[in-house]
Amino acid sequence: MLSYIVRRLGGALVVLFGISVVTFILAYAVPSDPARMIAGPKASMATVLAIRHQLGLDRPLYVQYGAYIWRLLHLNLGMSYVYNLPVTTLIGQRFLPTATLALSAWIAELVIGIPLGIYTARRARKLSDYIVSILALIGISLLIPWLGIVLLYWLGFKIPIFPLGGAGGISHLILPALTYGITGAAAYTRLLKSSMLEVLKQDYVRTARAKGATESRVINRHVLRNALIPVITYGGIDIGYLLGGVVLLEVTFNWNGLGILAYNAISESDIPVIMGTVLLTALLVVLFNLLVDIVYVFVDPRIRYG
Amino acid sequence: MTEALLDVQDLKKYFPIRRGVLQRVVGQVRAVDGITFSVMPGETLGVVGESGCGKSTMARTILRLLEPTSGKVEFEGKNVVGLSKNEMRAMRREMQIVFQDPYASLNPRYTIGKTLLEPMEIHHLHTASARKQRVADLLDRVGLDPDYTNRFAHEFSGGQRQRIGIARALTVNPKLLILDEPVAALDVSVQSQVLNLLKDLQDDLDLTYIFVAHDLSVVRYISDRVLVLYLGHMAELADADEVFADPLHPYTRALLSAVPVTDPDQKRERIILKGDLPSPANPPAGCPFHTRCPAAMEICSKQVPAWQEAKPGHLVACHLYQ
Amino acid sequence: MSVQNASAAIGGASKSQKKSRGALFWKSVRKFPMVYVGGLIVFLLVICAVFAPVLALHNPITQYQNGLHMDGTPVGPSKFFPFGADDVGRDVYSRLIYGSRVSLIVGFVATAISLLIGTTLGLISGYFGGFIDTVIMRITDTILAFPFLLFALALVTILGSSLTNVLIAIGILGWGVMARVVRGQVLSVKEFEYVQAARALGASTPRILFRVILPNILGPIIVLATLAVSQNILVEAGLSFLGVGVQPPTPSWGNMIYAGVQDYQFAPWLMVYPGVALLLAVLGFNLLGDGLRDILDPRNATH
Numbered sequence: 001m002l003s004y005i006v007r008r009l010g011g012a013l014v015v016l017f018g019i020s021v022v023t024f025i026l027a028y029a030v031p032s033d034p035a036r037m038i039a040g041p042k043a044s045m046a047t048v049l050a051i052r053h054q055l056g057l058d059r060p061l062y063v064q065y066g067a068y069i070w071r072l073l074h075l076n077l078g079m080s081y082v083y084n085l086p087v088t089t090l091i092g093q094r095f096l097p098t099a100t101l102a103l104s105a106w107i108a109e110l111v112i113g114i115p116l117g118i119y120t121a122r123r124a125r126k127l128s129d130y131i132v133s134i135l136a137l138i139g140i141s142l143l144i145p146w147l148g149i150v151l152l153y154w155l156g157f158k159i160p161i162f163p164l165g166g167a168g169g170i171s172h173l174i175l176p177a178l179t180y181g182i183t184g185a186a187a188y189t190r191l192l193k194s195s196m197l198e199v200l201k202q203d204y205v206r207t208a209r210a211k212g213a214t215e216s217r218v219i220n221r222h223v224l225r226n227a228l229i230p231v232i233t234y235g236g237i238d239i240g241y242l243l244g245g246v247v248l249l250e251v252t253f254n255w256n257g258l259g260i261l262a263y264n265a266i267s268e269s270d271i272p273v274i275m276g277t278v279l280l281t282a283l284l285v286v287l288f289n290l291l292v293d294i295v296y297v298f299v300d301p302r303i304r305y306g
Numbered sequence: 307m308t309e310a311l312l313d314v315q316d317l318k319k320y321f322p323i324r325r326g327v328l329q330r331v332v333g334q335v336r337a338v339d340g341i342t343f344s345v346m347p348g349e350t351l352g353v354v355g356e357s358g359c360g361k362s363t364m365a366r367t368i369l370r371l372l373e374p375t376s377g378k379v380e381f382e383g384k385n386v387v388g389l390s391k392n393e394m395r396a397m398r399r400e401m402q403i404v405f406q407d408p409y410a411s412l413n414p415r416y417t418i419g420k421t422l423l424e425p426m427e428i429h430h431l432h433t434a435s436a437r438k439q440r441v442a443d444l445l446d447r448v449g450l451d452p453d454y455t456n457r458f459a460h461e462f463s464g465g466q467r468q469r470i471g472i473a474r475a476l477t478v479n480p481k482l483l484i485l486d487e488p489v490a491a492l493d494v495s496v497q498s499q500v501l502n503l504l505k506d507l508q509d510d511l512d513l514t515y516i517f518v519a520h521d522l523s524v525v526r527y528i529s530d531r532v533l534v535l536y537l538g539h540m541a542e543l544a545d546a547d548e549v550f551a552d553p554l555h556p557y558t559r560a561l562l563s564a565v566p567v568t569d570p571d572q573k574r575e576r577i578i579l580k581g582d583l584p585s586p587a588n589p590p591a592g593c594p595f596h597t598r599c600p601a602a603m604e605i606c607s608k609q610v611p612a613w614q615e616a617k618p619g620h621l622v623a624c625h626l627y628q
Numbered sequence: 629m630s631v632q633n634a635s636a637a638i639g640g641a642s643k644s645q646k647k648s649r650g651a652l653f654w655k656s657v658r659k660f661p662m663v664y665v666g667g668l669i670v671f672l673l674v675i676c677a678v679f680a681p682v683l684a685l686h687n688p689i690t691q692y693q694n695g696l697h698m699d700g701t702p703v704g705p706s707k708f709f710p711f712g713a714d715d716v717g718r719d720v721y722s723r724l725i726y727g728s729r730v731s732l733i734v735g736f737v738a739t740a741i742s743l744l745i746g747t748t749l750g751l752i753s754g755y756f757g758g759f760i761d762t763v764i765m766r767i768t769d770t771i772l773a774f775p776f777l778l779f780a781l782a783l784v785t786i787l788g789s790s791l792t793n794v795l796i797a798i799g800i801l802g803w804g805v806m807a808r809v810v811r812g813q814v815l816s817v818k819e820f821e822y823v824q825a826a827r828a829l830g831a832s833t834p835r836i837l838f839r840v841i842l843p844n845i846l847g848p849i850i851v852l853a854t855l856a857v858s859q860n861i862l863v864e865a866g867l868s869f870l871g872v873g874v875q876p877p878t879p880s881w882g883n884m885i886y887a888g889v890q891d892y893q894f895a896p897w898l899m900v901y902p903g904v905a906l907l908l909a910v911l912g913f914n915l916l917g918d919g920l921r922d923i924l925d926p927r928n929a930t931h
Contacts, residue, residue: 003325011766018770026786134662137918141858141910143865146885146903153892190918237772244777248866262778263870266785274782282773289773369828398830411821415843425829474825 008293012286019282024068027275077279078272082265087276090261097167098257102246104173106238108181109188114231116185117192118219121227124197133193136186144245148179148252165254176253180245184238191234196227229299236292243281309383310344311514312368312401312482317341317377319360319367323587335587337363339538340377342613345482350508350515352529352546354522354561358583360538361518362406365486368516369403370394381482399429402475406487408467412459418445418470419455425477444473449503465496469503476511484516489524501528522565526550534558537594538586540613544620554622556601593625601626663919669912676728684722685710689877691717702895712897714887720897723879724905730880731909734795734864735857741799742806742860743853749803750810751837755818764807772804777866784872794873798860809852813845820844847924854917858910865906881906 052058056067071078077087116132123129152175156164162175199205200223208218250259258277265273318341320334337360345351353361366372368379370386379386386397405411412421422441426432432440442452448469459467468488475483485504489497505528507513519525525532525546532549534542534557542555553559560577579598584590590597596606605625616627676683685708686692695703695717702713711720753764783797817823818841826840867873868882876883881902888898 007329011769014766015769015773018766019773022770022774026782130662137914138907138911141862141907141914143862143869143882143885143903143906145866145869145889146899146906149889149892149899150903157893240772240775241777242775244775244779247778247781248869251870262781266781266870266872269785271786274785278774278779278782281775281778285773285775366824371824371827395830395832398828403825403828405821405825407821411825413822413826413840413844424826424831428830428832428835471825474829478829 004297005294008290012290015286016283019279019286020069020072021065023275023279023282024065026278027271072279077276080265080270080273082268082270082273087272090273091258091276091280094257094261097255098246098250098259101173101176101249101255101257102242104177105180105184105246105249106242108177109184109238112181113185113188114192116189117231118196118224120189121193121196121200122219124193133189136189139182140184140186142183144179144183144248145252147182148176148249151175151179152253165252167255172253172255176249176255179252180242180249184241184245187234187238188231192227192231195230196223199223199227202226229296232292232295232299236289239288240285243284309347310380311347311382312345312516313378313380313383314344314368315342315378315380317364317367317379318375319363319372320375333587335585336538336589337586338367338374339586339589341535341538341540343533343540343543345514345516347481347514348508348512349530350517350528352525352532353516353518353535354520354525354532355535355541356583357520358586359535360586361520361535362486363538364535365403365484365516365518369398369401369484371403395429399478400480401482401484402478402480403484403486404468404471404475404488406490408464408471408491409459411471412467412474414459417456417458418462421459421470421474422455422477425474429478431478440477444476445470447476447507448473449499463496464492465500468492468496468500472500472503472507476507480513482514482516484518486518487520488517490519490521497524504528522550522561534561537584537589539594540621540623541595542620542622542624544617544622548617548620552617552620554616554620554627555595555624556599556626557595560600593623660919660922662915663923666912666915666917666919669908670916673728673732673909673912676725677732680725680729684719684725686719686722688723688726688879689718692719693717695719702891702898704895705897711901712895714884714898715891715895718877720884720901723884724881724901727879727881727884727902727905728909730791730868730874730878731861731864731906733791734798735861735909735913737795738798738802738860738864739853739856741795742802742856743849745800746803746806747810747842747849750807751814751841753807754811754814755833755837755841761811765811768804768807771801772808774801776801777863780863780867781870781872784867789872789875791874791878794864794867798863802856802860806849806852806856809848810845813848814841817841817844847920851917851921851924854913854920858913858917861906861910861913881909 049058056064059067075088077091079085080087080090083090113136116136120129120132123132152162152164155175156162163172166172205218205222208222209215213221246257247259247262249255250257251263254260258280262274262277264270265277317338318336319338320336322331323333323335324330325332339360341364343351353364355361363372367374368386370379370389374387377387381397381400384397386394386401389397416424419438419441422444423437426437426440431437441455445452445454450466450469450473454462459470462470472488488504489500492500501524504515508515515528517525517528529546531544532542532546533540534549534555536557542549542553542558544554549558550562553562556577560579563577577600580600581598584594584597590607592605592607592609593599593602593611596602599606603625609625611623611625611628613621613623614628616622616624692709692713695709695713697703702715702717703709705712709719709721711724714720714723749764749768753761753768779801780794780797783801784793787793787797823836823840826836831840864873864880865882865885868880869886871883871886874880874883876887884902885899885906888895888900888902892899
């Protein structure tokens with residue numbers, strides 16, 4: 001088992017290396033001259049060259065990559081062109097709001113998705129299954145900002161129950177979380193439904209029923225426990241969607257987090273900030289997937305970790 | 307003396323077992339561990355053994371569907387191991403295989419016509435119209451209606467599928483056919499039809515067969531000589547009649563004692579083998595069979611018995627005859 | 629009875645079996661009626677995109693004076709502007725019709741790019757295994773580690789905002805899941821003896837990959853592609869909403885929604901119609917993909 005975990009860690013390291021290469025290429029090799037961007041359009045060629053030298057942009061690519069990795073290892077993501085502050089500082093300021101938002105959004109997905117999954121599995125092929133499944137599909141087909149604004153208008157403006165965006169207490173979290181929950185829950189519903197249907201067919205479930213266990217006991221003790229395993233895997237994949245979706249949520253609800261930071265950076269071509277957020281979110285995805293892999297070992301005794 | 311068509315020398319196929327963080331090779335499954343035999347043109351060599359004895363692996367290694375770990379496979383004096391991709395492709399016209407599972411061995415997306423045309427396309431044989439004619443001839447040859455070319459595999463019964471599999475192997479006019487348990491998945495009544503078809507084909511087309519099976523009565527019916535394998539090793543090799551009349555290796559005797567007899571009055575001692583087949587990842591020292599052998603002696607666990615002629619034309623690897 | 633006669637008799641039986649297989653397919657389609665709905669929506673969408681010039685009432689980028697009230701606010705739905713006019717007096721209905729082109733182009737072309745990369749890499753990875761497999765799967769993991777929308781946002785920003793760059797960004801970021809699924813399918817199919825038989829017959833590796841294995845895993849790939857189309861349409865709309873991607877005045881549903889946000893209070897049609905159009909389009913592909921998956925799932929086989 002230890003060797004399995006160590007191998008997963010190794011795989012994650014390789015992926016981190018891949019991420020660093022991709023972000024390096026995007027940040028340093030592709031865009032129009034960063035030195036020109038810093039110097040501004042009116043600066044003389046000499047100034048640009050000086051800045052280029054200062055940034056090390058005149059050195060060979062592998063040297064630049066080495067320097068890039070060196071800076072990353074020292075948690076140095078460079079300076080924002082716009083704010084003139086270290087990117088790590090900017091990210092640090094907004095990490096917590098975004099984490100709070102993402103966590104609430106994820107909880108909303110589970111709270112909506114899992115009960116619906118159980119419900120549709122138990123009513124499979126009945127009218128109520130079709131209705132709930134189609135509602136879930138409609139949810140997954142909605143554009144986050146569109147749903148967000150409709151909800152904001154009705155539940156924030158027309159019937160002012162919730163605040164009209166911005167950060168604050170729990171009341172500020174409910175609408176964004178609900179928005180994301182509605183658009184993301186269907187994935188969990190669908191997955192849980194099919195894995196429950198699979199488990200319900202197993203002999204041990206029939207045995208449990210045969211020995212007279214109540215239906216709720218059968219579902220809770222025997223079915224859910226096994227059916228939730230694939231859902232855990234999806235949780236790892238979902239983190240990627242979540243961190244992407246959070247950008248749309250933040251822009252829609254004017255939630256001042258990493259998403260807005262990235263969004264503003266994009267309109268201002270503030271490449272260190274863009275790459276910083278991309279790098280951080282990719283890192284988070286890798287970490288969460290690693291976590292899921294490890295949790296998996298403990299939840300699923302069948303897993304081979306030779 | 308005629309030249310052997312196929313000459314297999316000390317053929318080995320090991321599968322690595324990987325473990326640990328770096329997936330280092332910590333051991334090997336010795337699926338085929340030093341097999342030597344030759345096949346004469348026109349003969350049928352039966353290969354028998356329990357499941358897991360390496361007979362299927364051997365078949366696939368001879369055809370290089372699996373790369374051999376070491377050893378030689380000479381076809382008409384030419385070593386197949388080490389042939390380049392193109393040379394190997396040409397060689398594949400000479401040796402073909404018929405698989406066990408009639409359901410898995412035909413591509414469900416192909417019509418029967420396509421299944422039979424493809425090999426000729428690969429090897430650029432015949433003109434387009436001649437190919438079509440050949441497909442019809444082959445179907446007729448294996449006892450199927452030539453009008454079936456536009457049907458798909460799922461529309462046929464197991465026996466019919468196996469006939470298609472045989473026809474496919476014959477498209478390229480091979481000299482050697484390796485039959486990997488070709489009738490094991492079929493009903494007994496269909497088995498004999500397919501076996502008779504194989505016999506007819508052999509006579510008409512001068513084919514040479516390697517017939518892999520675990521069913522001894524089938525092997526006896528079709529084979530000229532029989533090779534008995536145990537745990538990737540050769541146990542015994544002799545003429546079919548000889549093997550069945552006077553089995554020398556205790557393992558062969560045990561196998562034969564398990565064959566049902568048609569005469570209820572005939573008394574035969576049933577030899578029940580002790581224990582399970584050992585893992586080929588961790589084969590016993592000495593004779594691989596000594597852990598289950600009713601006649602095991604002290605030497606058997608220490609020394610590998612030599613492969614030698616116990617009677618003229620009757621080879622065996624057993625300390626009883628050394 | 630000769631062998632020929634016997635098999636001819638069986639052949640007769642299998643003829644009717646062939647017919648009933650087609651019937652079985654339709655039976656399972658009837659079992660999942662939502663496929664029809666999804667298919668119909670997708671069909672209508674394609675009609676909209678192809679015949680946009682015929683179906684549109686006005687030029688989608690012409691700013692009509694009678695589209696604005698005296699105070700400069702857009703006029704609501706009327707005979708002349710069925711879905712109202714936008715903040716500069718353009719016809720929302722016609723823009724909506726033309727907007728379907730962007731969504732469909734992104735949906736289809738980006739998916740095709742992902743499909744090409746993902747299927748090829750998945751085939752190679754699954755078939756060859758070993759070191760090649762490890763390398764390809766680590767690259768796939770790397771691609772999958774980037775949050776799709778955020779990375780697409782960064783990529784389009786760096787490449788420059790345009791429909792082509794949106795296509796490229798979504799296409800080259802979206803192949804990860806496909807590569808994984810295709811690889812898994814290849815792993816199970818390559819063990820079948822018909823693949824071994826093709827090798828024994830001397831079929832070249834490309835032939836085995838693309839003519840033997842690929843047709844046998846087409847079902848799951850089609851399902852995956854259909855669902856990817858719906859996802860890619862949403863991502864494009866998301867990017868347009870964030871101001872990256874198709875630039876005004878070219879209409880896309882995403883930038884129409886974005887433009888309508890400020891005026892939602894007094895001109896809700898600006899946002900509602902493109903939102904609903906987007907919902908229908910994405911839902912159509914989702915229904916189609918989900919339904920196809922259910923039909924192709926052997927556990928739901930009718931026989």
